[in-house]
Amino acid sequence: EDQVTQSPEALRLQEGESSSLNCSYTVSGLRGLFWYRQDPGKGPEFLFTLYSAGEEKEKERLKATLTKKESFLHITAPKPEDSATYLCAVQGALSGTYKYIFGTGTRLKVLA
Amino acid sequence: DAGITQSPRHKVTETGTPVTLRCHQTENHRYMYWYRQDPGHGLRLIHYSYGVKDTDKGEVSDGYSVSRSKTEDFLLTLESATSSQTSVYFCATHSMGNTEAFFGQGTRLTVV
Numbered sequence: 551e552d553q554v555t556q557s558p559e560a561l562r563l564q565e566g567e568s569s570s571l572n573c574s575y576t577v578s579g580l581r582g583l584f585w586y587r588q589d590p591g592k593g594p595e596f597l598f599t600l601y602s603a604g605e606e607k608e609k610e611r612l613k614a615t616l617t618k619k620e621s622f623l624h625i626t627a628p629k630p631e632d633s634a635t636y637l638c639a640v641q642g643a644l645s646g647t648y649k650y651i652f653g654t655g656t657r658l659k660v661l662a
Numbered sequence: 663d664a665g666i667t668q669s670p671r672h673k674v675t676e677t678g679t680p681v682t683l684r685c686h687q688t689e690n691h692r693y694m695y696w697y698r699q700d701p702g703h704g705l706r707l708i709h710y711s712y713g714v715k716d717t718d719k720g721e722v723s724d725g726y727s728v729s730r731s732k733t734e735d736f737l738l739t740l741e742s743a744t745s746s747q748t749s750v751y752f753c754a755t756h757s758m759g760n761t762e763a764f765f766g767q768g769t770r771l772t773v774v
Binding site for chain 2: 582584586591592593594595596599637639648649650651652653654655
């Protein structure tokens with residue numbers, strides 16, 4: 551069964567204090583791993599897609615990396631506006647469909 | 663961003679009444695999904711569609727039905743609403759296989 555576990559559940563950082571969020575996954579044939587940002591009262595907003603181990607992608611202060619078992623979302627010198635819930639999702643190839651399996655997210659709070 | 667509109671945005675209904683939520687997209691995306699989001703559970707798939715009149719069940723489909731008579735519209739129906747169906751419902755779409763999904767703004771449903 552495809553499964554995604556995110557850690558920590560919640561994280562408080564001071565502005566400028568870099569850190570990483572973890573997404574561990576179990577999937578039968580990875581089609582893709584996706585990172586989303588969700589602000590309160592809104593739908594998830596797409597950040598990155600990673601397809602194979604060793605792949606990395608960057609956007610402003612965010613960098614996503616992928617291994618065969620987990621993905622990290624590195625946040626460098628965060629700002630208060632980076633506060634949000636970050637969601638990880640996977641698509642497994644052997645399910646025969648394009649369903650996304652989501653983790654429960656990491657709630658990030660960046661303090662000024 | 664994909665043009666995804668969910669309606670209504672908020673609804674309060676009584677136990678036992680039928681409720682229909684609508685998702686409308688303007689991107690001509692083939693795939694559409696209904697998720698529910700609850701604290702501690704993350705996003706869970708209710709039903710999905712891979713084309714007009716082609717739908718299938720997700721992990722939490724009991725008590726829900728869907729219909730897709732046009733590419734742009736995906737309807738979620740609660741035949742007889744229960745308090746356990748109080749949740750935030752999100753619609754998502756994507757165009758091709760292992761690409762990112764785009765989400766609507768969500769519908770907050772309260773069953774009293």
